[in-house]
Amino acid sequence: MTFSRRDFLKAGLAGSLAIGTGGLLTGCGTGNTIKAFTTSTAGKPRRGGQLRAGLSGGSTADTLDPLNAVTNVDFSRIDNLYEPLIGLTPDAQPVFVLAEELTPNAKATEWTLRIKQGITFHNGKPLTVDDVIYTFQQILNPKAPASAAAGLASIDVKAMTKLDPYTMRIGCSTPFATLGQALAIPGYSDIIPVGYDVTAPVGTGPFRLKSFSPGTQSVFVRNDNYWQTGLPYLDEIVITDYSDETSQVNALLAGQVDVVNLLSEDVISEVQGESKNVLVSAGGGWNPFTMRVDTGTFADVRIRQAMRLVVDRQQMLDLVFGGFGTLGNDLFGIWAPEYNHSLPQREQDIDQAKSLLKAAGAEGLHVQLVTSDIAQGTVLAAQVLAQQAAAAGITVSVSDVTVNEFYGTNYLKWQFAQDYWFYNFYLPQVSLATLPTASFNETHWDNSRYNSLYNQAIATVDDSLRAELAHEMQQIEYDEGGYIIPFFPPVIDGYGANVGGLVPSKIGLSLNAYDFKGVWLS
């Protein structure tokens, strides 16, 4: 089998560079709509047909509730049923979807939102800001907070005012300059109609629900009243849950499914052939090692820095993902405009690690790393880390626990563990993970300078000023943080040669975040 990573990436760039992402969030309202992305593999877009997707990552706890999606297969369904105010291009840049304008006031404490007119839900009900208000109320319901509640906590639900059916004001309890970015993360804040019922779910998305059976199969049909003219191409989507990569690949090779998700690097050569292709995306998701900075061994910053220095990131990426993916620099939010590219790439430096350990009086360090099969490659990455750390005289004993135990009572309390995150912009991610008030502060990071920089940044409407503040925050994390972020894993999917319109995406969810409206069958 001859193929190179370069070929994949080249094909990917050709697709994604073609997308315009002009003046998006600060209110120019240049009428961005998502275009149909085309790749040349399967000829011209064609209407009709049934796309059969064999997707792994789901469970019998699968849901159609767009506010409480958890698994990959959940995202595959809700990304086609519902739509957000703001979405992401395959390049991971925000783009208006249902929204038409989103403008902050000078202090970022109030936003004006205008939504597109003439959009209807699947049951014929027109979309108005009442639905937006209802959605935010559901997300921020204190009795049953939704997944997005943590990231949108600054919104003051009582301070949402309807100006007319398509315009509203969103008041914030604290400045919230990154509202647009926070809303753009796929699958967390899709708009549902007033009185939404999860047992008869309607959205504004390109496909309507036909049937749903958790953990097994779901069927979607074309929304003939979809507001983006000419889309979608497909008549029907059948999503079948698979629990095993082998049966996914077998089904693809036998022609029983058209697309499969979340493949490992090992099967690329098996899949790649005359009538099957592999789609490799440089994802923006990240699978960090998490060191608690508040207690225990890693409370000493020298030991944390030593751990970061023992990692040979390229080798880890080679071993875990066959070299696909992107090197990490212990910072998250790689595609965000605020990402600090000026910090030097951290390389393995065993001597420096040893001297840091010596200074900390921790030579011959012994630590336990809790791992679990929570995302692709996590367990393998833990084993590689243990091997690499041995070079600096550090013994890392890897404790592989079940997923349920991992997310059980000790979740967010482990001393030294791993986690996985989908792509998020830098500052919204900070609000979730590295503030003392963050819901998922797994490293227990609480740095007063950092916190105060965040508070300034979140109140700064000017993009470049905000980026400067964010750069300084990243410098602090780079020097002292509790995360080891060795790489941003790739996303590897497989598809039949008859499938057109699939593009690699930086979002980190498979199959361009399961956006099937631009996909066709030849």
Next chain:
Amino acid sequence: MTTATQAPERVGPPSKAARPHPIRDTLIKRSGIGILTLILVSILVFAATQILPGNAANAVLLNTATPARLHALEVQLHLNRPAVEQYWTWLIAILHGNFGTSLANGASVGTLVGGRILNSAVLVVLAGVIGTVLGVGLGVLAAARRDSLLDHVLSVGALAITALPEFVVAVILVIFFAAVVWHLFPAVSVFAPGTAPWSNPAELVLPVATLVIVIVPYVFRMMRASMIDSLESDYVQMAQLKGVPRWRILFVHALPNAIAPTIQVIGLNFLYLAGGVVVVEYMFNYPGLGQALVAAVSDRDIPQIQCIVLVLAAFYVAVNILTDVISLAVSPRRRLPRS
């Protein structure tokens, strides 16, 4: 494996009034024990789910579990109640014929598991029947042509296959007949929920073939051995001397006597199938009971785990009873009281 129940010991010839009903007695006694077994199983399984780390709320929320969300869901699913109370509530509901709702998705467990039972039953029955017929047929054939080339080939083949676990058999079949060499049959069995598994028979071929291949050797070997015993017995030699046709000797004289020990093996095979489908369903993504059980355990979905385990345990009990009853029925000798 169970052994046949002994009929009550009596002295003297049976009088008509007090004639024992060994089959009926077996049925009654075994059913009683069976129900006790099921209750015990449900307690053990429930206890096991309590020992497993994490609960259904963790399994549903995974990495989105903030303490507030976790607590809200635990209250909603009643996971904050004492374990004994949870078990008692479940048991009372079961006695009213209510299997409860899934902790993972709120659907009715009875409906969820019902469809899965049908799917798995189709696999088990098809594989069991085909495997039995093939095994018995080949066993008779090999015994009738003892020490022929055919006999040797079959015996060696059977020995080789017994060394292969079912997932290896499945992989070989998929490579040859579905994914790589020939694209004759579907590599996975996916039929829409609510449609019957036989609606697309091609999807049943490889899973059933896998199970058949795994069980045939056991039936074959037992059948061959007991058939050879029968053929060497005095009454068969007598029949041969009398000039009874060969087919009649095989099927009328020897087979009925040879089948009794084989029935125990066939029963064992069905029991194996009930467990063996787990692996095969996983390999073929076949939406059956085994696959549902694996999913229910990883989701900590206690009502669904309980329901599926009870169904499987009931199947074990029923097959055991049935095997013993059939053994009794085909061995008149054992139905008589000992004297």
